[in-house]
Amino acid sequence: MNNISDIPVAESGAVIEKRLGFMIRRYLSKPTKSLAQKVVKQLEDLLRHPDCIGYPDDRCGYKKMLQQWRAMT
DSSP: OOSGGGSOOOSOHHHHHHHHHHHHHHHHHSOOHHHHHHHHHHHHHHHHSHHHHTOHHHHHHHHHHHHHHHHHO
């Protein structure tokens, strides 16, 4: 399993994006380090997902978000 296409995809990128949005809204209402770590995980999953690979503008934004969220953990 050295190729990104070898990674099994259990859910769509849209599902990951929705979960990410939900977690960010939860963090804004009650910020915790644990929740910030979950946001980081969702961003990492999204960046690895094949649905996101072909969209360089989206990837750039998600990478910037990932840097910011990692700084908060």
